[in-house]
Amino acid sequence: MREFRAAVEARNGEAFDGLLADDVTFTSPVAFKPYKGRHITAAILRGVLRVFEDFHYLREINDGDDHALIFEAMVDGKKITGCDFIHVNDAGKIDDFMVMVRPLSAAQALSAAMGAQFGTISEEAVAAAQAEAVAAGSEA
Template sequence: MHPFRKAVEDRDTAAIEALLADNVVFTSPVAFKPYPGKPLTAAILRGVLRVFEDFRYIREIADPGGRDHALVFEATVAGKRLTGCDFLHFDEDGKIDDFMVMVRPLSAASALAEAMAAQFDRIRSEAIAAIAEAR
């Protein structure tokens, strides 16, 4: 089992954050523009853990070199079942530098967008606090 998968399944936010590169870029399934940087990505992932119910990975796919992983998952958001995939790319230090998520069906993606929009003030505050703490 990949360390990222274990961290997510254990809901270990410190371990999840430790696996992120400082320059990670997070591409959301429901936002047009990618989100750059570890503080914002970590805050988004904490928000996702708050809104996903019954989350579980069902498949793990890796390239032979180990730099790219696809983790297929199922979850519920606001009563809507969804299937999604975390596409992870790892830098030469083994940290996630590119993190893209896709989900289906559209009704569940819409529910996810609404749930995450409700989290975004908290996400922004957490990211700003992390940046200020790092200075």
């Protein structure tokens, strides 16, 4: 979890990809359906870095392969408090990532800010998947 936390705190969005399992499930606090896969999850996390201001972790709770990282940030002038619930698989990769946030007004601000990012997020995820497919094809 140290690597993930360090990447977030350093706002190093490129580091996420190597920390996520290929089959990771990301459950958003503002979307009904979870997102599946490393590329979309990494792109969402990079999008969050673009919309969160003054992000910092307050506390970390660990129980074996399960981790809870409590954070605060600002979104569109609203203070948001949240928690990243993270599970790592046997290989040490994040395979389940769920975020919860409060209060409702901040969650709504987050929803609007992430909605504005989603075109970019989708493009990043598709481009990463295509680049990986090309690289895999050239290795064959």
